[in-house]
Amino acid sequence: MATDSVAAVSTGKRTPGFQQAKLFRIYNHYRVVISLMLVALLFVDPVNFDIHFRLLDYYQLGVMGYLALNTFIAFTMLAGFQPGQRHITLSILLDILILHGLLFVSTGITNGLANLVIVSVAAGNILTPSRMGTFYAALAAICSLSISGWAALTLGGPGDDIVRAGSLGILYFAAAFILQNISRRMMSSEALASSRAQSIVELEHINQQIIQRMRTGILVLDRYGHIRLANAAAEELLFGIPTDTGMPATRSRALPQPLKSGLDAWLKNPEKRTEPFQPAPTSPLLQVNFTPLDQERGDQILVFIEDMSKVTQQAQQMKLASLGRLTAGIAHEIRNPLGAISHAAQLMEESPHLDSGDAQMLGIIRRHSRRVNGIIENVLSLSRRKPANADLVDVGSWLTEFRTDFLQTQENAIPATVMTLNTVSAIPEARFDKSQIEQVMVNLCDNGLRYSHQHTGERKIELCAGATADGERAYVDVRDFGPGVAPGSSQLVFEPFYTTDKGGTGLGLYLARELCEANQAHLSLVDDDQTGCCFRITFAHPGRMI
Structure with a gap:
């Protein structure tokens, strides 16, 4: 019984069987109390009440048996027994028959026990508001008329007892019809309320799923910065730990200091806009907006967290896509004269009368012709990029295979390419498009080898693979041994056309980040105070899923 009760409450609604069992439990408590009162009256001298029992011994046995029956049922339900419809029907029938049996062996229909039959019939119609309720009333009326008729015929009882029995029969049927009608209406109202409650629960569940799957981070805070609620996007943006359940793991966390400072500033001046910030060096740039959740009390604050890098990338993507379409239109007109210039420079290099100064100028012409052609190819690739075809990948095995393939392409490089690989034992799987992420890795490795060679004279890089702090997401690091990035330029390196290499196009890292974003990955520059870039x-x- 206790288990069923907990189950009913946890589902947000009470089943008809649960309600029926609860009502029957209450009715059985009533029967136990009545039985105890009847047993207690056995110890009172019947002469004092001018009562003449027909069969006193049988009456006493009947009362004791009635108490024993009700007590047994009470203990079985306390032990967890769940009464079914058959048990309830049998109990009501026994009540009617036992009470009429007590009327028969006591003083007849004039005994006050007849009023208890009305209660039993009423309880039966509440517990089973159907044709069975009418049967209870009919059985009680027949038993009452039978007792009165037998007393009038065999014992010479007054005819008024038959009239009284008929009146009781009318009361039985009246109670049955009235309570059946009331019970049906109550059941209909309860079914409607249960249906609406279930709809509310389903809507609440849908809203929770929508909030959890939103890409915008949502936080509910109090005035002191304590987290009351957070969706998965907020946890991933602020703490780098996405979860499915939301709040429990986050409530114990402290707000990142930039967000806490922004909250304090907003509380002092709600009109002031919070500046974008980064919770961690590898986190994207975030923009937050605060609004009071309760306009009257103002105790809780709703926070919206937007990934500014995505907004910036979308704007840049639209700009560069437009540039790509423009370039596609004029690429033919540009490549024709560019090809002519490059070809003419190549022919001039074959001239036997070329001095060193002219050869140097021709080298500049050919180098910059290749650079312009590379810019055109990169811009065109923005408008021709295919959607990611993601697969579930074992990152450790994939990175080992990539290292082997990449070193094969560097066999003729001078000096020799050195690429070390460090992995941990338990790396989570990742879902991405191998061809696109390999394109990113090739770009990062080429850049790393070039800058390492310029700075140290060695073509050396280091690959690392591991798991994030939550142990649920994989990451890959590409570290070079070059001069590193100047302070304040860590975000500029991902801007289109930004480059520190005289021969670079400034689109390599931008395209790499775009490909990572297409695979729901994040490319960042790690600031770990070590040599080179990571x-x-x-x-x-x-x-x-992508």
Whole structure:
């Protein structure tokens, strides 16, 4: 019984069987109390009440048996027994028959026990508001008329007893019809309320799912910065730990200091806009907006967290896509004269009368012709990029295979290419398009080898693979041993056309980040105070579909 009660409450609605069992439990408590009162009256001298029992011994046995029956049922329900419809029907029938049996062996229909039959019939119609309720009333009326008729015929009882029995029969049927009508209406109202409650629960569940799956982070805070609620996007943006359940793991966390400072500033001046910030060096740039959740009390604050890098990338993507379409239109007109210039420079290099100064100028012409052609190819690739075809990948095995393939392409490089690989034992799987992420890795490795060679004279890089702090997402690091990035330029390196290499196009890292975003991964520059640059690709949770 206790288990069923908990189950009914946890589902948000009470089943008809649960309600019926609860009502029967209450009715059985009533029967136990009545039985105890009848037993207690056995110890009172009947002469004092001018009562003449027909069969006193049988009456006493009947009362004791009635108490024993009701007590047994009470203990079985306390032990967890769940009464069914058959048990309830049998109990009501026994009540009617036992009470009429007590009327028969006591003083007849004039005994006050007849009023208890009305209660039993009423309880039966409440517990089973159907044709069975009418049967209870009919059985009680027949028993009452039978007792009165037998007393009038065999014992010479007054005819008024038959009239009284008929009146009781009318009361039985009246109680049955009235309570059946009331019970049906109550059941209909309860079914409607239960249906609406279930709809509310379903809507609440849908709203929770929508909030949890939103890409915009949502936080509910109090005035002191304590987290009351957070969706998965907020947890991933602020703490780098996405979860499915939301609040429990986050409530104990402290707000990042930039967000806490922004909250304090907003509380002092709600009109002031909070500046974008980064919770961690590898986190994207975030913009937050605060609004009071309760306009009257103002105790809780709703926070919307937007990934500014996505907004910036979308704007840049639209700009560069337009540039790509423009370039596609004029690429033919540009490549024709560019090809002519490059071809003419090549022919001039074959001239036997070429001095060193002219040869140097021709080298500049050919180098910059290749650079212009590379810019055209990169811009065109923005408008021709294919959607990601993601697969579930074992990152450790994939990175080992990539290293082997990449070193094969560097066999003729001078000096020799050195690429070390460090992995941990337990790396989560990741879901991405191998060809696109390999394109990113080739770009990062080429850049790293070039800058390492310029700075140290060695073509050396280091690959690392591991898991994030939550142990649920994989990452890959590409570290070079070059001069590193100047302070304040860590975000500029991902801007289109930004480059520190005289021969670079400034689109390599931008395209790399775009490809990572297409695979729900994040490319960032890790600031770890070590030599060179470390670019990290943090993959999304493998359960997230692209």
